[in-house]
Amino acid sequence: MLITHASNLSVGAAFAVSLKDDESGGQKNHLLKEVFDVAVISMKQLLEAGVHFGHQTRRWNPKMDRYIFTERNGIYIIDLQKTVKKVEQAYNFVRDLAADGGKILFVGTKKQAQDSVKEEAERCGMYYINQRWLGGTLTNFETIQKRITRLKNLEKMQEDGTFDVLPKKEVILLKKEMDRLEKFLGGIKDMQGIPDALFVIDPRKERIAIAEAHKLNIPIVAIVDTNCDPDEIDYVIPGNDDAIRAVKLLTGKMADAVIEATSGEEEEVVAEETTTA
Template sequence: MSVISMKQLLEAGVHFGHQTRRWNPKMAEYIYTERNGIYIIDLQKSVVKVEEAYTAIKKVVSEGGTVLFVGTKKQAQDAIKSEAERCGMYYVNERWLGGMLTNFKTIKSRIDRLREIERMSTDGTFDVLPKKEVIKLKKEWEKLEKNLGGIKNMKKLPDIIFVVDPKKERICVQEAHALGIPLIGIADTNCDPEELDYVIPGNDDAIRAVKLIVSKMADAVIEANQGVQLTDTTEEASEADDVEDMEAAEMDDEESKEVNIDDSDLEEAFTE
C-alpha cells in the first residue's frame, strides 16, 4: 500500500510551486508545467520521493536512531511540534540557534540549565527565593523552553534530520553537512535539491501541504516503533487550518502564492 496518494497531495496543494521568476533551475526535473506564472510540481515524482523519505526514516528509527524535525517558518511551526511530539521525536520550530549541531556541547549546557530551572519550580526552591529572583528565573525558563524545549530530551546528535524549506533553514543544513548527518526536506521550486539527501518536491508555504508531509514522516517513526503513538493529533480542527491558510496567503508577495489556478485536470494529467 502506498504511503501517500496523488489525491492527498493534490487536495493539500502540494503541487503549487513559486512564481516562475523565483525558481532554482536545479528543481527543473520536478516541475510538471507552468500555469498563470506559477510552477506546478510533478506529483508523480513527489509520491515516489515521499516513499523514499518514509523508508529512510523508518530504517533509521528501526535501528535505534533518532529524528530531528526542523521548521521555523510560520506555516510549519505547529505541524513540526505536534507531529514530532506525536511520534516521540525531537524538534526545532521557533529559532535555529547557530551551533545547535556543531556546538552541541554548549547547547547541552543550556538544556541542563533549562532542566535545573524546571526542577527548581517543582522542588520548592521558588517558594523560598525572593519574588524578583523568581520572576527573573521564570523569564529565563520561558526563553529556554521556547528555543530548546523540543530538544531538551535529546542526549546526542540526531541520526537524520527532516527540514521544511532548506533555503529558510540554511544554517541547519550547513551544520548537518559539516557533521555528515543525512537530510530529508520539502523542497519548493526555489530550493536547491542538491542540499538534501532525500528530496520531497512540494509546496513548503501552505500549512496543509506541510502538515500532510510532516505527518507522513511522523508515521514512519511510529511504524518503526511498532505503532507507538504518544499523542493523538488526528482530529485537530480543520477550521483552524483554514484560518491559518488564509493568513499565510496574505503574506507579502515574495512568500505568497496564487492559488486560484484551475487545477481540476491535474490529477488525471499526473497519472497519464
C-alpha cells in the first residue's frame, strides 16, 4: 500500500486537533509546547518516519487498543501522543540504567531492523544481536561464552599467523567456522555477563529472547506494533516495527539515551583530572 506525504500530514493534523480538543486556555498551550518542543522526540519526527502506521486491522492484538488512535483504509493508526510519552519513559530508563553502568542488549533480527540495530548499538558502545537468536543466549550463557571464546581463539590464530602454516583445506574450514560464529555472536563477543536490559524490535519475532529475559527478570524495552502483546514488555514504545525509517529513529533514540549517560561520565572524569592537576 502506498502511503503519501499528504496522508502523513492529514494524520498529523488530526493529532493536533485531538490535542486542542483535550485542553483549553493556558493548559492547551502548555500541552502543545510540552509535546512538540520539550519531549525527547517530536511528533514531526514520528510522522515523517511513519511510526504511526500499524498493521492491517485484521492482524492486531486487542491489548494494543489503548495505543490506537484510529483506523484508516484498513490500517490501524497508532496514537503518537502516547508514543511521544512512552519514548520519553523508555529514554529515561535507558539513560539512568547506563548512567549506573548497566549494559543493554539491542535485539532485532528481522531484515528491516538488522542494520539499525548494529549501527546504533555500536554507536553507543552496547551489544547487539541482529541475526538469528540462538536459544540459551541468556538462560545458558555459559555455553554461549564457550562459543565466544572459540571465536576469539580463531581470530587470534588468524592474526598471529597460525593460519599461514596450516593446510589450506583446514584453514578454509576454520575460516568458515569463524565467519559463522562472527555472524551470530559478533555483537556480543565482548559481553562479559547477562545484560541489565533488552531493547527489542518486534517482540513477536523475538519471542524466544523475550521468554529468556522473563525467566531471568531482565527488563525489556521494545518497539511494539499493533499485532504485539504489550503486557509482555516493561517499557512499551507503540510504533511501526516494519518500516526501516521508523526502526532507525526509535533505535537511535535509545542509543542517544546511552550516549547522554556515558558522555556525562566522561565529562566528570575529565573534570576530576583537571581538578587534580
